[in-house]
Amino acid sequence: MxxxxxxxxxxxxxxxxxIGCSCENCGTDYFPPRKVCPKCRRKGKIAPKQMPxxxxxxxxxxxxxxxxxxxxxxxxxxxxxxxxxxxxxxxxxxxxxxxxxxxxxxxxxxxxxxxxxxxxxxxxxxxxxxxx
Ligand SMILES: [Zn+2]
Structure with a gap:
């Protein structure tokens, strides 16, 4: 296997x-999804988001x-x-x-x-x- x-x-x-994610602080989308926004770091808030x-x-x-x-x-x-x-x-x-x-x-x-x-x-x- x-x-x-x-x-x-x-x-x-x-x-x-x-399904990727988006940072609700700066609006940047990511795929594959990440746990932390590299732009906002601790200020970022990551949420799942359907990619186009x-x-x-x-x-x-x-x-x-x-x-x-x-x-x-x-x-x-x-x-x-x-x-x-x-x-x-x-x-x-x-x-x-x-x-x-x-x-x-x-x-x-x-x-x-x-x-x-x-x-x-x-x-x-x-x-x-x-x-x-
Ligand atoms: Zn961000």
């Missing part, structure tokens, strides 16, 4: 629904030599996506024409299988993005 079940459970809100599910490609790469467990998906795009609120996250781009994956391309979140350990193991799900 590559990933512990409790970790998958703890991260389910952010991976399933793109649409954004654009900030940068990308086409992966040909995939890591163990992802060989069957290669070649695939990995991108830094900038969400509508300015938050950037690393994600896989799926179900998209290669010609559509470029810097500035609009993308939206989709829910997909991330990996499975083996035929009797854990199947982890989470967000990926597709070009629109």
């Amino acid at each position: 590559r990933h512990a079940l409790p970790l998958i459970w703890r991260k389910s809100l952010e991976r399933y629904r793109l 599910t649409e954004g654009k490609v900030y940068s990308y790469s086409l992966v040909h030599a995939a890591p163990s467990g992802f060989e069957f998906e290669a070649p695939y795009h990995v991108a830094i996506v900038e969400l509508a609120n300015g938050v950037r996250l690393l994600t896989q781009i799926v179900d998209s024409d290669a010609a559509k994956v470029k810097i500035g391309a609009p993308v939206k979140m989709v829910f997909r299988k991330i990996f499975e350990d083996d035929c009797e193991g854990v199947i982890a799900y989470g967000y990926k993005f597709k070009a629109v």
